[in-house]
Structure formats: C-alpha cells, structure tokens
Amino acid sequence: MELNGVPIDDTYAEAFPTWVSRVIITAVTEEWAYKAAVEATGFATSAIGCPAEAGIDCFVSPDETPDGRPGYAILICATKKKLKEQLVERIGECILTAPTTAVFDGLSDVVAEVTEKIPVKLHFFGDKYEEQREVGGRTVWAIPIMGGEYIGEEEFGAVKGVAGGNLFVMGETQMSALIGAQAAVDAISGVCGVITPFPGGIVSSGSKVGSKYKFMVASTNEAYCPTLKDKVEGSKVPEGVNALYEIVIDGVDEDAVKMAMAEGIKAASKVPGVTFISAGNFGGNLGPFKFDLKDVLADEL
Amino acid sequence: MELNGVPIDDTYAEAFPTWVSRVIITAVTEEWAYKAAVEATGFATSAIGCPAEAGIDCFVSPDETPDGRPGYAILICATKKKLKEQLVERIGECILTAPTTAVFDGLSDVVAEVTEKIPVKLHFFGDKYEEQREVGGRTVWAIPIMGGEYIGEEEFGAVKGVAGGNLFVMGETQMSALIGAQAAVDAISGVCGVITPFPGGIVSSGSKVGSKYKFMVASTNEAYCPTLKDKVEGSKVPEGVNALYEIVIDGVDEDAVKMAMAEGIKAASKVPGVTFISAGNFGGNLGPFKFDLKDVLADEL
Amino acid sequence: MELNGVPIDDTYAEAFPTWVSRVIITAVTEEWAYKAAVEATGFATSAIGCPAEAGIDCFVSPDETPDGRPGYAILICATKKKLKEQLVERIGECILTAPTTAVFDGLSDVVAEVTEKIPVKLHFFGDKYEEQREVGGRTVWAIPIMGGEYIGEEEFGAVKGVAGGNLFVMGETQMSALIGAQAAVDAISGVCGVITPFPGGIVSSGSKVGSKYKFMVASTNEAYCPTLKDKVEGSKVPEGVNALYEIVIDGVDEDAVKMAMAEGIKAASKVPGVTFISAGNFGGNLGPFKFDLKDVLADEL
Amino acid sequence: MELNGVPIDDTYAEAFPTWVSRVIITAVTEEWAYKAAVEATGFATSAIGCPAEAGIDCFVSPDETPDGRPGYAILICATKKKLKEQLVERIGECILTAPTTAVFDGLSDVVAEVTEKIPVKLHFFGDKYEEQREVGGRTVWAIPIMGGEYIGEEEFGAVKGVAGGNLFVMGETQMSALIGAQAAVDAISGVCGVITPFPGGIVSSGSKVGSKYKFMVASTNEAYCPTLKDKVEGSKVPEGVNALYEIVIDGVDEDAVKMAMAEGIKAASKVPGVTFISAGNFGGNLGPFKFDLKDVLADEL
Incomplete structure (x- = not known):
C-alpha cells in the first residue's frame, strides 16, 4: 500500500479508552484565549507521568461561542476519577486566573450524545459575592475578581473517548x-x-x-x-x-x-x-x- | 511617590521561600526548544493547585549553551521534596519526549553559589543501550530514541529562592x-x-x-x-x-x-x-x- | 442605534473600486506558507505610498489546496495596470524565493465569476530547464531551483473589488x-x-x-x-x-x-x-x- | 576544512556596497512594535525586484530605547537616492500608521561613525498641529493622530554598508x-x-x-x-x-x-x-x- x-x-x-472533557475558553481577543489555553494544557503529554493528557482542539470563532467572543476549545483526558480533579485545577489555576476569560462546556459541539456531567464548582471562590447569570443560553456564575469578572459554566460533559x-x-x-x-x-x-x-x-x-x-x-x-x-x-x-x-x-x-x-x-x-x-x-x-x-x-x- | x-x-x-532549579533546553532550532519549554512549564501557575510553579526564564543563545545549539532556560519552583519529582516528570514527559532536545543544568549561570544538587536519572529509560559522554565540558547521558538520541545532564542545581x-x-x-x-x-x-x-x-x-x-x-x-x-x-x-x-x-x-x-x-x-x-x-x-x-x-x- | x-x-x-487578485501560497508546512505570505504582503498598507495594498486573507487547509499542502490565500489590490506588475514582483521576489512554496490562483474560490486573467510568466526564470505539468487539475510550471522545484500557475484571476x-x-x-x-x-x-x-x-x-x-x-x-x-x-x-x-x-x-x-x-x-x-x-x-x-x-x- | x-x-x-539606515520602532508593547516592524520590512527581499532590501535587525529592550519602551531595530538598504524615498514611505505608511509607535534613528548604536544624515520630514502630516519636543535626549516631532500622538525623529543616519x-x-x-x-x-x-x-x-x-x-x-x-x-x-x-x-x-x-x-x-x-x-x-x-x-x-x- x-x-x-x-x-x-x-x-x-x-488505542485505549479514556474519559474526555472539552472546555471552551473565550477572552477579549484570540490571543488572550490562546494564552490561557496553552497554560491549561501544559504538562499533559502522557497520563503515565503527567496528571492528565490535554491539548488545544481548535479555534472557536466568535459566532460559535456562547458569549460571542473568540475562543479555543481544549480537551482534557484522564481516568473518570482524575478528570474531575483536573478540570477543577486546570480551570481554577490556569483559566480563572487568566485575564478576561470565560469558560463553557464544549463537548456537545463535537459529540452526538453526552451522558455524563462533571460538576466544577469554582463559584465558591467568589466568597458570596458571586451571582448566577445567563450567557448565550447557558447558566453561568459571575465571580468578581481584580480584573473585573470571571464568567464560568460549572458542569462539563464527559465521554468515554x-x-x-x-x-x-x-x-x-x-x-x-x-x-x-x-x-x-x-x-x-x-x-x-x-x-x-x-x-x-x-x-x-x-x-x-x-x-x-x-x-x-x-x-x-x-x-x-x-x-x-x-x-x-x-x-x-x-x-x-x-x-x-x-x-x-x-x-x-x-x-x-x-x-x-x-x-x-x-x-x-x-x-x-x-x-x-x-x-x-x-x-x-x-x-x-x-x-x-x-x-x-x-x-x- | x-x-x-x-x-x-x-x-x-x-514573598516566600521556594526551592528553584533552572533547566536549559536546547534543540535543533529555537522553535523546537521553545515548544518543549512551553510544554514543560504548563499547568504551573501556583503551587496551591498546580504541582509546581514554572515558566520560561529566557532565551539562551548558541554561544552560551553547552552544545552550541539555541536554547531556553526554564525555572521550576517547588518545595524541596516536590522539586525532585517535578524535575523528573517535567523533563521526562515534556522534554525527553520532544524532538531533537538536550537538557543541561543552568542554575550556575545566574546564581553565584549552588550548594544543592538534585539527581534526575532519566538514563534508565535507555534500557542499557544508553551511554555516558561529554558535551561542552558536561557529563551527560546519550539515550537512543526513535528520533535519534536524547542528551541529558542528570544533576540539577537547586537553591532556596x-x-x-x-x-x-x-x-x-x-x-x-x-x-x-x-x-x-x-x-x-x-x-x-x-x-x-x-x-x-x-x-x-x-x-x-x-x-x-x-x-x-x-x-x-x-x-x-x-x-x-x-x-x-x-x-x-x-x-x-x-x-x-x-x-x-x-x-x-x-x-x-x-x-x-x-x-x-x-x-x-x-x-x-x-x-x-x-x-x-x-x-x-x-x-x-x-x-x-x-x-x-x-x-x- | x-x-x-x-x-x-x-x-x-x-469606499472605492480597486482591482484584486487572490493568490494561494502552499508550502511543506503551514509555517513556511505563512512566512512567504507575510513577506509578499508587506509594505502594502495604502496605495497612496505603497506599490499595492495587500494582506493575508485566510488559511487554506490541505483539503482545499490544489496540491494538498497547507496554504495561505493573500489578496493583492491595485490599479489594473499596477496589479500585473505587483503580482509579478511580489510572487517573483517573495514567494518563488521562499523555501518549498507553490503558487495557485485562488480567486474563483471566493468570487462567482472571474472574467479577467492576468498572465504572470515566471517560468522564464527556469532558463529552459522548466517544464509544464499538471497539479490538482491546474496547469503549472515546474522550475528547477536550489531548494528543489518551484511550482506555479501563471494566470491569476482579477476582479473589480x-x-x-x-x-x-x-x-x-x-x-x-x-x-x-x-x-x-x-x-x-x-x-x-x-x-x-x-x-x-x-x-x-x-x-x-x-x-x-x-x-x-x-x-x-x-x-x-x-x-x-x-x-x-x-x-x-x-x-x-x-x-x-x-x-x-x-x-x-x-x-x-x-x-x-x-x-x-x-x-x-x-x-x-x-x-x-x-x-x-x-x-x-x-x-x-x-x-x-x-x-x-x-x-x- | x-x-x-x-x-x-x-x-x-x-558582496556589494549598499546604503543602509537603521530605524528603531518603539510601541506600547513588544508585540505592537513587532507588527509595525514586520509591515515596514515586507516586500523587501532583493533590490532587483523590490523597492529596497529590509528586515528586522534585533529587539531593543526598554532600557536601550530613547523613550524607555520596547522596540525593534530594522535595517533598510537601497541606493543612496532610493534610501530617502524608502525611509519616507516605509516609515510614513507602515509605522506612522501603526498603533502607539514612535520612531528613532538607531544607526549610531551599531556603527562607530555616521557621517550622512537623511531628512525624513513626516511632521508636515500634522497639518500645523504638530510640535517639536525632546524625548530621551532626541529632538522629535509629536503629531496628533486618531490614536493619540505619533512621535518621530526626522533625521536618520546612513552608512555605506x-x-x-x-x-x-x-x-x-x-x-x-x-x-x-x-x-x-x-x-x-x-x-x-x-x-x-x-x-x-x-x-x-x-x-x-x-x-x-x-x-x-x-x-x-x-x-x-x-x-x-x-x-x-x-x-x-x-x-x-x-x-x-x-x-x-x-x-x-x-x-x-x-x-x-x-x-x-x-x-x-x-x-x-x-x-x-x-x-x-x-x-x-x-x-x-x-x-x-x-x-x-x-x-x-
């Protein structure tokens, strides 16, 4: 051949099974969404020595993101148990901390049926100053931060990939x-x-x-x-x-x-x-x- | 004022004390050294939720690296105990796996006195096909890999930073x-x-x-x-x-x-x-x- | 409002009328196509002081280019008379000279009807060592060069844009x-x-x-x-x-x-x-x- | 050997003689200085078919630029006669038009003796709203523009390089x-x-x-x-x-x-x-x- x-x-x-979530990161410009995506998917080559496998899936244009801003979709792959911890830590430490970001579940954009949902409750960071809101048909939390406000969905789909x-x-x-x-x-x-x-x-x-x-x-x-x-x-x-x-x-x-x-x-x-x-x-x-x-x-x- | x-x-x-190592990553071009450096320093914003704090320190020109190739120096910061584990995993999973890379200790380039040395013995990956060699005055291990050879020093300085x-x-x-x-x-x-x-x-x-x-x-x-x-x-x-x-x-x-x-x-x-x-x-x-x-x-x- | x-x-x-051509530049990787596209569209902000207006239109995926390699489409805008000269010089000096490139007419991908065609005869550079060939249904010239071969179409559509x-x-x-x-x-x-x-x-x-x-x-x-x-x-x-x-x-x-x-x-x-x-x-x-x-x-x- | x-x-x-000027472009961030430098040095590979030869020389750190902002030094090479025209057009069309930029003569940073000076009088663009000022020991013109103010020196050294x-x-x-x-x-x-x-x-x-x-x-x-x-x-x-x-x-x-x-x-x-x-x-x-x-x-x- x-x-x-x-x-x-x-x-x-x-190949082997893994659990996968897909997170859409939006920001004020493509560049800032990209910087957050790079940080959130680093140290993630192989589940053997890294806490997860992760990477950038693709650019998501403003017309396709819930908040109409440019975004990047990332995949995070791990065992089911570890996936929740990795979503919490990678979103909490690498995206919530990044300038101008918002976060949305992006799995249903690429998968026909999503049966599992993983809760990622970052809004407690808001210390009771946070509030629930709707953005692009999604229920999100708005957390007051130094840079202004962080917007995040708190349930992320997961599939066996x-x-x-x-x-x-x-x-x-x-x-x-x-x-x-x-x-x-x-x-x-x-x-x-x-x-x-x-x-x-x-x-x-x-x-x-x-x-x-x-x-x-x-x-x-x-x-x-x-x-x-x-x-x-x-x-x-x-x-x-x-x-x-x-x-x-x-x-x-x-x-x-x-x-x-x-x-x-x-x-x-x-x-x-x-x-x-x-x-x-x-x-x-x-x-x-x-x-x-x-x-x-x-x-x- | x-x-x-x-x-x-x-x-x-x-500010607070932390233990710090400095790793120089070289590669065939600046671009490939950079890609390895980015992967190796990701998911490393805050020691609270990430396994380490890490980032790119600076570009190191071919004239200043032990093997005469372009490089990037990265810092990895953690508790002394965690630093060894993080050096092993970040070098092993993110640099040894990257195309054309070599790795050298870079701490003494920026610090007057380095008293601690952390062993990072990746050469066992070579399965007895590895061999010791000298590159630019440094004792390194050469490990046969799919892409050719990986070259790495196996002791990294550490300071209380x-x-x-x-x-x-x-x-x-x-x-x-x-x-x-x-x-x-x-x-x-x-x-x-x-x-x-x-x-x-x-x-x-x-x-x-x-x-x-x-x-x-x-x-x-x-x-x-x-x-x-x-x-x-x-x-x-x-x-x-x-x-x-x-x-x-x-x-x-x-x-x-x-x-x-x-x-x-x-x-x-x-x-x-x-x-x-x-x-x-x-x-x-x-x-x-x-x-x-x-x-x-x-x-x- | x-x-x-x-x-x-x-x-x-x-806004005003201008003549426009659209050139697809392909190369061995996206990066090399991009480098050629950047050089070919520089010094081209305003027709007042620059010889043309030019810029990168968009990335063209391997599935959409005539030779199945990654590409960038650029637009070059000028008066009809100047457009020919600018196509010849920008392709000849900035793309033919770039590593691994090929060049194709890309106007009909974005315009329903293209009536004008501008000849851009770079094959004479081949000094009679060049030969005609077909790539992806397009008639092109293959010119032997130091880096190997340059492949180029020699007629580019133009529209009044x-x-x-x-x-x-x-x-x-x-x-x-x-x-x-x-x-x-x-x-x-x-x-x-x-x-x-x-x-x-x-x-x-x-x-x-x-x-x-x-x-x-x-x-x-x-x-x-x-x-x-x-x-x-x-x-x-x-x-x-x-x-x-x-x-x-x-x-x-x-x-x-x-x-x-x-x-x-x-x-x-x-x-x-x-x-x-x-x-x-x-x-x-x-x-x-x-x-x-x-x-x-x-x-x- | x-x-x-x-x-x-x-x-x-x-190699052959050419006249060379060196222009330092500063901006609010390294990125914006770079974007202006790229545009200003495009379509400039060979003096045969391009109006000049030009490129980015190097990054200039905030500590080394007259206005304390990050910058890029570019070289523009042409015949003596063409060099003036190219300085005027490349600075006027590609740097004056770029967000947050300022422009300074950078030749004496790399050449011991500069005997020729080329006047590049862009301040007339200010339509009598411009004013002379001193920045970092240099006499410059400040021109009111949409984005705020453009700052530019108006004499550039030239050497036979x-x-x-x-x-x-x-x-x-x-x-x-x-x-x-x-x-x-x-x-x-x-x-x-x-x-x-x-x-x-x-x-x-x-x-x-x-x-x-x-x-x-x-x-x-x-x-x-x-x-x-x-x-x-x-x-x-x-x-x-x-x-x-x-x-x-x-x-x-x-x-x-x-x-x-x-x-x-x-x-x-x-x-x-x-x-x-x-x-x-x-x-x-x-x-x-x-x-x-x-x-x-x-x-x-």
Whole structure:
C-alpha cells in the first residue's frame, strides 16, 4: 500500500479508552484565549507521568461561542476519577486566573450524545459575592475578581473517548521525519474533537513496556531506534529510514481519531524525504481500539 | 511617590521561600526548544493547585549553551521534596519526549553559589543501550530514541529562592490595566533568573486567605475587586481605577526579583491609562521577604 | 442605534473600486506558507505610498489546496495596470524565493465569476530547464531551483473589488480602543475574501484630503484627533472618547466587505471600554460604494 | 576544512556596497512594535525586484530605547537616492500608521561613525498641529493622530554598508538543508547590525546573471540545482547533497556581515543531515567585498 509514493505499513494503531472533557475558553481577543489555553494544557503529554493528557482542539470563532467572543476549545483526558480533579485545577489555576476569560462546556459541539456531567464548582471562590447569570443560553456564575469578572459554566460533559491513537512518520533523515511529523500535526489540528498532546504534537521517544532495569515500567523501544538498527535483533527500522517520530492522538470518539490519522498520513506522505509510515500496537493485548491503516485510508486509496 | 506621572503606592510586596532549579533546553532550532519549554512549564501557575510553579526564564543563545545549539532556560519552583519529582516528570514527559532536545543544568549561570544538587536519572529509560559522554565540558547521558538520541545532564542545581514577588498594575479601564500588565511582563522577561508563572505572566484573580465558605482556604480578594468598590467596606481600589492585574514573580534570589519588579513598574508606568501601581502583602505575617517599592525603585527616583 | 450597549453612529463607510487578485501560497508546512505570505504582503498598507495594498486573507487547509499542502490565500489590490506588475514582483521576489512554496490562483474560490486573467510568466526564470505539468487539475510550471522545484500557475484571476471599506473603533482610553480594534481585526480575519492591510490590521493615523501645507495632498484628520478635541472647531470625537482607531477593509466584492464590517463591529462592541463605533466617508463625493452601518448590522439589530 | 564534521568549501562570498539606515520602532508593547516592524520590512527581499532590501535587525529592550519602551531595530538598504524615498514611505505608511509607535534613528548604536544624515520630514502630516519636543535626549516631532500622538525623529543616519553577504547550506535531504538554513538564520538574528532579507531569512531560488531567454537579466542557477545534477555540465552540487538553500546577509559593515556568516555556519554545521557549506561569488568581478570562509571561521578552526 502506497500513498503519494510512500509505503504505508500493513498494520494498525492500538488505542485505549479514556474519559474526555472539552472546555471552551473565550477572552477579549484570540490571543488572550490562546494564552490561557496553552497554560491549561501544559504538562499533559502522557497520563503515565503527567496528571492528565490535554491539548488545544481548535479555534472557536466568535459566532460559535456562547458569549460571542473568540475562543479555543481544549480537551482534557484522564481516568473518570482524575478528570474531575483536573478540570477543577486546570480551570481554577490556569483559566480563572487568566485575564478576561470565560469558560463553557464544549463537548456537545463535537459529540452526538453526552451522558455524563462533571460538576466544577469554582463559584465558591467568589466568597458570596458571586451571582448566577445567563450567557448565550447557558447558566453561568459571575465571580468578581481584580480584573473585573470571571464568567464560568460549572458542569462539563464527559465521554468515554480514545487515547493513544498514533502514527509513526519515518524519514530518510532526521529532519525529513521531523518536518513530516510536523506537517501531520498541522493537518490533524484541523480535525475537530482530537488533540496531539505531546510537545509540538510529536513524540521523539516512544517506549515499550518493561525494561532490563527491574524498577522501570517502560523504556526506550529499541526496535524502533535508528541508531540501534545494526545493534539489536529484530529492528523494525526499515531500509532507508534514519529517524522516526510518533504522533499520539487522543479524541472524543473513534471517528475523530480515524479522521485525524487519515489527515496526518496524507500530510506526512507529501513531505519530501518521508519514506515510510506506520503505527504502533502491542499485539492487540492492551487496548480495545484498533485503527487499521488500510481502513483509515480507505477513502484515499 | 510617582514614576512617569503614575502614583506608586507606599507599600511592599511580601514573598516566600521556594526551592528553584533552572533547566536549559536546547534543540535543533529555537522553535523546537521553545515548544518543549512551553510544554514543560504548563499547568504551573501556583503551587496551591498546580504541582509546581514554572515558566520560561529566557532565551539562551548558541554561544552560551553547552552544545552550541539555541536554547531556553526554564525555572521550576517547588518545595524541596516536590522539586525532585517535578524535575523528573517535567523533563521526562515534556522534554525527553520532544524532538531533537538536550537538557543541561543552568542554575550556575545566574546564581553565584549552588550548594544543592538534585539527581534526575532519566538514563534508565535507555534500557542499557544508553551511554555516558561529554558535551561542552558536561557529563551527560546519550539515550537512543526513535528520533535519534536524547542528551541529558542528570544533576540539577537547586537553591532556596523567592516565590510570590508581585506587582499590582491598576488602570483607568480594564484594557489599560491589561496592557500595562503585559508591558510589565514583557520587561520582566528581559531579566535573568525570574519567571512570571501565570498565563501570559498575569493574574486576573488575586486571592485572600480564607472565605465565608468554611471549606475554602482562599477566595477572591474583594477589597481589590473594582466591581465591588461601592459594595464592600474598606475597598482598596483607588479613585480612577476600574481594573487591576497582579504580576507574580518567582526568582532565584532577592536581587533578581527586585530587578524584575523595577523593570515591571517602569514599563507599566509608561502605558497610557495606567493610573496606580502597588503590590500585595499580608502584613508581613506570612513571608520573610519584603520588597518595598521605594527601595525597588531607588535607582529610578 | 446600539449594539451590546455601544452606540453605533448613523453614518456610512465610503469606499472605492480597486482591482484584486487572490493568490494561494502552499508550502511543506503551514509555517513556511505563512512566512512567504507575510513577506509578499508587506509594505502594502495604502496605495497612496505603497506599490499595492495587500494582506493575508485566510488559511487554506490541505483539503482545499490544489496540491494538498497547507496554504495561505493573500489578496493583492491595485490599479489594473499596477496589479500585473505587483503580482509579478511580489510572487517573483517573495514567494518563488521562499523555501518549498507553490503558487495557485485562488480567486474563483471566493468570487462567482472571474472574467479577467492576468498572465504572470515566471517560468522564464527556469532558463529552459522548466517544464509544464499538471497539479490538482491546474496547469503549472515546474522550475528547477536550489531548494528543489518551484511550482506555479501563471494566470491569476482579477476582479473589480472594493478598497477602503472601514470602521472607526472609539474608546474611553487608548488601550480600550486599541484592543477593541484588535478584536475587530481578529473577527474580520475569519471572513473570506477580505483583508485589513494596515499593520496588525489597524490604522492609527487616519487622514483627510489636503493640508495647510500646500505641498501635502493629505494630512492628519484633526476632527478625529482626541488630543485636539478642545483645540479645533467641529471636533468629531464624541464625549467619553479618548482614542480611536480605524480599520480599513479591502475585499473582492461588496458582500465580503459588508460581512467583514458586521463581524468587526460585533467584536469591537464586546470589548470593555469601547464607547462608540463609527465609519469614515467623504460625503459621498469620492467613491461609489456606501456601507451604511444600519444596513451592515441589519441582521444583528 | 571541516566544522563539526561538515566540509566547509574553500571559497568566498562576494558582496556589494549598499546604503543602509537603521530605524528603531518603539510601541506600547513588544508585540505592537513587532507588527509595525514586520509591515515596514515586507516586500523587501532583493533590490532587483523590490523597492529596497529590509528586515528586522534585533529587539531593543526598554532600557536601550530613547523613550524607555520596547522596540525593534530594522535595517533598510537601497541606493543612496532610493534610501530617502524608502525611509519616507516605509516609515510614513507602515509605522506612522501603526498603533502607539514612535520612531528613532538607531544607526549610531551599531556603527562607530555616521557621517550622512537623511531628512525624513513626516511632521508636515500634522497639518500645523504638530510640535517639536525632546524625548530621551532626541529632538522629535509629536503629531496628533486618531490614536493619540505619533512621535518621530526626522533625521536618520546612513552608512555605506554591505549587501549580498551569503552562505549556501547544503543537505542530504531537502528538509535537512531547510532546517540547517533555519538554524543559521536563527543564529544570525542574534548578531547586531545585520539582516537576512528573504522570506524567513532564506533564499530557495538563487540566480545567475543572464539567461537563454534574451529578455531575462537573471535566471535559475542550474549549476546549483539538485534536480539538474545529472542533466547539466559542471554541476556544483556535491556528492551527498540533494537540496541547498542560500542565506543572504546585508549589514552595516564588513565586520557585522563576517560575524553573521560565522554564526550562521556554526549553527548550520550542527544540524543533522547538513553535508556541505559553501558561499556564492561571481569570480570577484562584481563586488568589492570578499568574505573568505576560512577567514570568517578563523576563530573556530
């Protein structure tokens, strides 16, 4: 299987369930909404070592936000139990504190049915000076603050979504693979309902389960390390590949992740020097979701 | 006391001790170093609700980094116990995973004497494929990864620094106060050894200790809320002020915080519509550091 | 007439005809397309002193570009005679020279009927090493260059569009007016087929025709200068206004400019401290297009 | 000759004289100064097809600008005759029109002796409402405008500087060469008194003098086109090179250009996949300045 002359591996990405909420942050300008969104989604690459996985989903234009101001939608992904704590802390510490912001539940914009609702009661911060109000058909709390007023909804939808959707972008040189991965991330950013939570959307150091060091639960995936190609048995680094980057995709549902993978593959395949595209799995033992690259690209091939 | 026609309050900022490390992240281009730095310093506004306080200190030019590549220095601030965990997790999850990065201890560039060293042993991730090496006079570990190699020092200096240095920038309108605060943050970003950990460097919702709600340890500081000016007794919002923003400054030592405060005040005082500049304290009961605005500005007045 | 509590002047924006082309620039990543677009649309605020008026219209996703790569659409506006020269020079000097770019005609994406076509024959640069090819259904030239190959269409549609559509955003303080104008520019950037050619989309120094200095054809519009409010007769600076910014809008047709004005006014009216919104005209003597603010906002009021 | 394992060609860059002015643009925040600087330096890659060569030299901190606000220094390069016109038009149309800006002569900050002064009399725009004033020891004009006041010096130093300093960064793949060139441009941006006027600092389509088409004065430099390597005689594309990018450097004097070339070469040589570094000349027939790569790197080798 080839796309734009680049071989596409006959394999699948294996992914896992996660709980996901989607928060719309609005502010006086796009720039201030963006700054809050960046702070609120930092330190959130992998649920292994970070308290959550989070990222910016997409820009939301003034015509689509409840208060008619520009906004950014972010996804926060965690176990159900941790999701509530992370919503409270990331909204409370990174958005309530940011200049001119308001916060709205944005999940129903990208998901057909939302059954769970998570309460995020920040209005107590108002010390009884807060008041309930209606903004764009939503019931919100207005809290007096130094900068003026903070406006926030206090119930956020949550769905069982998908974490760990992924692609491997491989290149003739490290820079070819890197720009290939960047082009994929750019393209995925246009898909609603997904994030690529790693730095700049890219993982440089994909891991395997376990290690020769007993105390490590995960370690470098030597089969995919180009510098170990000739030193380890069973290297999976193909001929003509000297670097590879993984893109991890979390999304609100399988369709969103599938679409993101398709856009990512298409974009990467157009970058000169990208020589192979694959995906990561653990033999189907660990997660219930399988995204076969053939299916993902069915419309393209 | 006035600066550029703006009254400067006769008061002081009260601050607290914190442990601080300084990490230099280098990458193939400035842009990739920046992306890693942003991810590694997110969700880190206040130690109350975030696992650490962190931010970008400054750009480090290729001539000043151990590997001759462009870099960003970040500060991570926490209790001594938490600092180690945060260094491990933020470097391990947000920098080791980022494309083309290397990591070096950067504390001795801004502090005269560093007595504490925190071990951050990420090389076990290499699963015995890692090797020790020397880069720019530093002993580092080279770990084979998908993207090529990750290079990292594994001991980071730590000093007892200062958290909670602060300014209040007040304005005739909300936007005057906001741009005043932004100008202050811009200016502070030029000072080495300090960060402004809140979103875009600015706090919109400064708090007081305690609340009418028994279960809340902190709540909105109504004395500084412009919309409550006529509703609460003892409002501290001066005549002619309709919004205010706080800038919180963490730094490696008192001198760095003092210089940052001076640069911030000077910059804010030049923004049209900024009508008052002050600072926050708790009567000296809580923290050992006092930054009197008169002293801070001694060279200017 | 009021919108979100802000008085909207009972007046109209007066605008003039211009010839407009729309060029889609694609590149290996969004970032490189953007860099070329910025260079190609610089020094292009006003046809009075610049060789053209130009700006970025919008991002074009990989699914919508002829070569499946990310792109930016730019508008170039000039007299019909000058438009050809400006297309040749801006594409030849700022896009052909930029890394990884390709160029396509993008006018028919936003205009129903394009009757004029302007030839832009850059393939002679190929010194007979160039060749014709088809990309995404378009006939293009491929020119061998140092970086690899440049791909370009060589006929660009042109229509008689609209220049000088405008808004005046007025504020209680300079920063309120500035952020109000910025919010308006942000919102206008979401409308297809228009640009705001001034720096950051904003004009700080609107002019009138003529001057007390005989040799000047235009000069500061003292009636709209807040600092001259009490010094000149017939000041048009309303009560409660201490600064104002103009937003100039060029577009492919009247509908696009009208929609841009509506989005701009809506956005500005939501910014705290914006106290009046108006538009500029010359009594209808100079241009054939009149955009009455009442009509522009008919759907909102 | 090798640097970091990359062969450095035994050749020189040939450069030409140009007249140069340096303008410092300040504004209320760094961001607004930057926006004005970008507009003022656009459409300015090559004096062949653009009215000038221009670019951003560097950020100027509030402590170093005459009015204590953040600023950007730009260089404008042209023939002596054209330089005056370009200063008038670029400052008048792109900076005077930008929100909150002021303009100061910045040449003496980077050049020991400035003998020429170019008058740029924009104060006539004030229509006799303007007034002379002193700011930071400089005599300036304050012009009432819609946004408040524009402040500008009206004499700008000019020196005979250097245009066309250059590097060729060559790579194993197109993306390696591109990131190599980007790293070089990043590094050069840290050198005072120089610009890299092309889009993102990089030239993708270097040219030779003359063409097989009689009416063309310049055309693609086929000897340096990787795709023509096997089709033309005397190809200068080395073994192992599949793409190359040129960086053109203009500067206030030979020392600045030399330092920029050194920083650029050092940075590019550290990028994986960069396999050769050279420079362009015309056999010494066209320009008086020769920058021998050996000399440029004397301190490094």
